[in-house]
Amino acid sequence: MKLTEYQALLIDCDGVLVDRDSGVWAALQPLLENHAGPLDKAALLADFNEVLQSLYPRFGELGFSGLLCFAHRQLAERWKLKASWEEGMSFARSAAGWTLFEDAPGAMLYLRKFYRLLVLGDRDAEDRGVLCERLGIEPEDFISLASAPLQDRDWLDANGLDAAAILHVTRPGTGSRAVGAVCLICRDLDTSPAPCAADYCINSMADLVAQHQLSLRR
Structure with missing residues (x-):
């Protein structure tokens, strides 16, 4: 895809x-x-x-x-x-x-024009709202690591999503995912897998934006 x-x-x-x-x-x-x-x-x-x-x-x-x-x-x-x-x-x-990577806010602002953005992580309730605001997402789109959204058929159906049409943007060392495509963000080049075992391997969220812009031109 x-x-x-x-x-x-x-x-x-x-x-x-x-x-x-x-x-x-x-x-x-x-x-x-x-x-x-x-x-x-x-x-x-x-x-x-x-x-x-x-x-x-x-x-x-x-x-x-x-x-x-x-x-x-x-x-x-x-x-x-x-x-x-x-x-x-x-x-x-x-x-x-904990600070955002400097390319994250701009990348999120750009990418939300083309995708629904779901963020996978954990924070206590008192911190979650502020973080969602900084990332430019709705609180319901901040999903706990304890869940498995790509394997939750009820959640996917309720949100009108298909697991095969969701790209998981992750980092090296988090383990393989059984469902869906994977994009590795390899900010530390010393830990970048070679060869890339994911669908996409790029260096930063800014590079993801650049790759998306290239895809639009093709």
């Missing part, structure tokens, strides 16, 4: 639109002040991702802030550091301040 033929884009929030890694790195610096030696950013983020994924089965119980708070506690234990629950909650609340 041509890029211009999709009905909707299902876009990962963190790592594609929101610079989560920089936010996590900055918010963990107070904890790392007592670390015995320097911790490589890539290693830190790998530890964080591993811990966060292990906690996701408890998402319904903890909510997003709870997951981040417990992740902070488990990272402190893993690194043999002391951390209070107050510090964990401060880390969790940092998610509200």
Whole structure:
């Protein structure tokens, strides 16, 4: 299917639109002040991702802030550091301040002229409205990671969508998707898969806009 033929884009929030890694790195610096030696950013983020994924089965119980708070506690234990629950909650609340990649707002403004934009991510209720406003989407188009919209026939029918006509815009390392086409946004060229195993592999949301414009001319 041509890029211009999709009905909707299902876009990962963190790592594609929101610079989560920089936010996590900055918010963990107070904890790392007592670390015995320097911790490589890539290693830190790998530890964080591993811990966060292990906690996701408890998402319904903890909510997003709870997951981040417990992740902070488990990272402190893993690194043999002391951390209070107050510090964990401060880390969790940092998610509200994670910045957008600079190309994200303009790309979303352009792409919503051609597609329904769905954003896949998680935030607590008090943060979701502000983030949706920044991204230019309706709150109902912000979909939890705990759901599987491309495999939910009732949701697809209610929204007049076909899974085959939804392009999932994601980042490397999130795992393969069983349904639908995939566009990888490879902002970090060092982690870009070679060869590309997705339907599209591009470097940024700005490049996605450029590729769409090229498709319109063909």
